[in-house]
Amino acid sequence: MNVSNQNTIRVGVDIGGTFTDVALQHPGGLATCKVLTNYSQPEQAILDGIAKAARQAGVGLGEIGQVIHGTTLVTNSLIERRGAKTAFITTEGFRDVIEMRSENRFEQYDLNLNLPTPLVQREDRFTLNERMGPGGEVLLALDPSEVSAVVDRIREGGFESVAVGLMHAYANDAHEVAVGEALRAALPELSISLSSVISPQMRELPRFNTVIANAYVQPQVADYLGRLVTRLRETGVDAPVFMLHSGGGLITVETAAEQPVRLLESGPAGGSIFAADFARAHGLDKVLSFDMGGTTAKICLIEDGAPKTANTFEVARTYRFKKGSGMTVSTPVVEMVEIGAGGGSIASVDTMGRLQVGPRSAASEPGPACYGRGGEEPTVTDANLLLGRLDPDNFAGGSIRLHPQNSAIAADKLMLSTRDAAFGITELVDENMANAARVHTVENGRDIEHFTMIAFGGGAPLHACRLCEKLGIGALIVPPGAGVGSAIGFLKAPFSFEATRGLFQRMDMFDAEAVNDALTEMEAEARAFVDEGAGGADTEIRLTAQMRYSGQGWEIPVVLPHKAFVETDVDMILAAFEDAYRTLFGRTIQGLSVEVTNWLLTVSTTLPEVERVARHKNGADATAARHRRFFDAALRAEVEAREVARSNMSPGRVVDGPAIIVESETSTIVTSAYRAVGQGDGSLLLLAKEA
Template sequence: MTTPLIRVGVDIGGTFTDVALAHEGGLATCKVLTNYAAPEQAILDGIAEAAEAAGIGLGEIGQVIHGTTLVTNALIERRGAKLAFITTEGFRDVIEMRSENRFEQYDLNLSLPVPLVAREHRYTLAERMGPAGEVLLPLDPAEVARMVQTIRDGGYEAVAIGLMHSYANDAHEVQMAEALRKAAPDLPISLSSVISPQMRELPRFNTVIANAYVQPQVADYLGRLVTRLGEAGVGAPVFMLHSGGGLISVEVAAEQPVRLLESGPAGGAIFAADFARGHGLDSVLSFDMGGTTAKICLIENAEPKTANTFEVARTYRFKKGSGMTVSTPVVEMVEIGAGGGSIASIDSLGRIQVGPRSAGSEPGPACYGRGGRAPTVTDANLLLGRLDPDNFAGGAIPLLPEASETAVTDTLATPLGLDASEAAFGVTEMVDENMANAARVHTVENGRDIEHFTMIGFGGGAPLHACRLAEKLGIAELIIPPGAGVGSAIGFLKAAFSYEATRGLFQRLDGFDAAAVNATLAELETEARDFVAAGAASAETTTRLTAFMRYSGQGWEIPVPLPYKTFVDGDRDEILAAFDAAYRTLFGRVIEGLGVEVTNWSLVVASVLPDTPAVTRHDCGTPVAGLRKRQFYDAALRRTVEAPEVERSAMAPGCAVDGPAIIVERETTTIVTSAYRCVGQGDGSLRLIRKGDKS
């Protein structure tokens, strides 16, 4: 009998680094504080702790799967390479002109985000490709030679090349890159025709710039991580979770780090989708709240919603449009600065505001006793009785209530004329309302009614806030999975090897050219299969095809799933019907009499995962007695309630406790408010059902 492969999932967050180790005897998990100076050290410490708990040696580990916020943080904090950008003459300022969208139309002092590449480091070539790939202006070799010298004289650490219509013909980008590589073999070079071969120059240019900007740093970090793991005795191959929710090799990740933008949150969406599948839920709201941010994602038919563009490094109150749009496959979610470490303050109008600044792990919330002085969400929860100061993170991090009270009183309560508990309630209520608003907007934008969704909450902070969030949203059922505190890391272990290849190919549907589409799709399939084979050569795979389509004259397109097959010209009616169905789902109607266009194609090849077993679900059951009584502030009742404290391990299938109740475990705490009852499920999940509702 073959021994199962021992696998480790590691998620580096803004506050904690989470580790999940799957072995023959089960699952060992742990949380350690993130080390900002050396992120790999927290990984080594966490793996060692999990391996010791599982009783295995480091040399027995067969696979390491990693997700990281390193790329996102580098873009937000502007910690990247000294970068040059080479583009077509006349398009030097595209990334500064942006889309001309005012994301806050009433702010007269609105300032746009500063581009990653200053104007003096953006260079142009007198060349031009047409939208069909035709050469309108050849690239002069003499100009290429002058550009090479300019780059060498500038002392640049990386170069991004983004020429007009290179998605249709990459010859000029390749010519420029080959000349640079010949003159400077060690210089990292990113081509838009490789990183993002899609229509629209703004997101394409942004994407190749972002990739080049972080590539040296990410390559150095990943190389350092692999080396340190080997020195510690972990000789297993390392794979990365990409933003689209699949696994890629560490070598691919080092070449295309922009694909790692949302790798950690994508793991959480996979985690939630797996439980949605087991519970037979078609409409799920994934709620992931950690130490720095909260992420909300729609999961339908056990698949997270995905997109081909993503906005990173928003600069204006997390408003849509204030960040940098990149075109890379992502699990689509809304992310706000609402985590346990989010800092509370008073704005100019005398209102309590929370985030987006976070205390992170250094110094952390005031109650950590590591030098933090600002009040955070964790401090507020501690003062409201929702956290046990002696049993936080299994007792590994003793909390200091007096430090929380001082921080909340000095910064919030005294200036507002409140007591500490009132101010703490204001902090948590503001966080919950911000998350509820984000969830409402996200579901409405996707044409969905949120009240019909089931929430799956995970991350260290979500179980504390999930019931109150569900109350605000009118959601009748929540699920808190086992291992919720390290959900993203567990999600890494459930991810398939996958790769999404994309290509711009513009066609009006009434002039549909099946031969051109088939040729493009064949190239995309070859590209995707080669990447998947690097990690799972013998695995059975599936192929998923999406066309991005719009009505003629519209400024944006929608994703339209299509069957993957060899197309014929007569398939235009089938494609149009699929577009009509997708458009009607989003907007409630179709527009008669307008032509339809296809702009980009996306093809995903993924390894097939084992089926998730169906879960035995329980509506009610045997009451469970608490270990002791504790008090916490119930926001809906606006008063402190007395509640039993129950060990998570006591919530066996069919065991139940009525709210108010507190359910404790090592990585997190679940608050069951007075409006809900909690029932243990067949897979170890906690099912929270609104009182009076039936399954």
């Protein structure tokens, strides 16, 4: 089924830590809603949300032709260690790679540093006396009797899942395939993951981590997805289900069940697609995507209409979200920085008397204190309510009644006045997010002041103006449907699949024939997955090489034209590498050889052309429904603000800050330093008044 078919009634569903967001696309437009996430039965929130959106749109459940889903189930399982009992089979001598890690101390001066515990304990890691060389040559043949003995130990151990990661399997998978076949023959109910399938790339640590993570969550994810499909059919939704993977494309539910590690960041990836679509429509080539929900905030760079992507991702950071304290996996992912700063983030005072916010979250159970569902600790949502930024009678479209007295009681526990506690919480969260944005742009060699922010998620429009003030950003866009942006992004995503190969070559010994053979295989692999979901659709190919100077410990991604290479293309490849290196580090290094380690090829369906939006900067004043007071952080004072319904912000309508623009899923705070202008596509454009 072609994902771009606008005549099909399609549903996007994003399960977040606090809310489950639903967006239903139908011939009459778009119906959206938010329901609280059900932790014990996440599929129930999906069913409730789809039924609610269908009633709103006036369509029957049987008319729905496609369901697109993103989930945090994989990430949560890894963080909370709620996966299957997993065994790991590797080459003799490499049993402890996942425990030794890279020997990098992510907190150099902490004498009591605790490294994250591996997903698989040492006694559950088994070894085989076999060895492949880096060129795929067999150095030590696999002994069938030894494989049989390991299979017996797996059976006796009562394992639910097995990960197989042998040395240099990316170059020759014969030994891994043989081990997998032996396991399937003896234990047909066992979940089996091979590194040569899940992550066929150089570097044993991320490859081993990736295949183990996949095996660890596979039984749980397969069970959940099977349950979801069954329950959808029982309620009358007899439509194919597709999943959004971390790289920002759609895959079939069957592929997702086999390779669930690809779903690690599926929800946030939907948000970046949502923002990228508006970046193209508004003709913006430098965008900072800001997605803030109930549990976390995500920041992503979008350039030339596409989110920045990467081939590695660090999950389950255990030390204050510090880089290096988590588990690095190799899987396609939209590159973003994520911090524990959402509406449900809990505020506390540490042992040194400092105010802290997050990463702990009240989530949906029990939720912030103001929800009246048992929460007793102050959260960001409580602070926004106390500062007048939220209407207690019109939160989530009026479906959730907020209780300011509960927020005040919770805030008093911080040993500050109610106003000081609320202001401190929001200001600290805003500064944490601003720091994350600064670091992310600097790490990518960019100057943040030249970017436009696109804000979405239930919490982002409340904080985006203040964040822009801190970052010196003069233009901000809040798209229509911002409160459920990730779910809408699912509906705009292409079908895509990224194939990877580890193929090490020095550029002064470039073997074009070997590269072309590998790329042909990769394209066939990727097309098979894409055609399964969107057969017959127009496609495009993106090719990336992971490259480095000889002697360096890490690679950078270099985008190359997809073509049949010849030996004379070396100069072109080197020039592309130097351009990418100079962008990141400001200079190149003379006199060093250059190497390619891994190749990445993505096949995706072609995105439809977007209609360009004419920018409105001035016009008639919008009609205010009433006046409210809220605390303006920049002025350190309470201000009289106009409250304007989002529906009154028609193209060219203007409201000067301070103002609050309200809609069912969120509210947009316009601080005193900004003005908001309605745009032709329903977006709000917020501009600094001096701009």
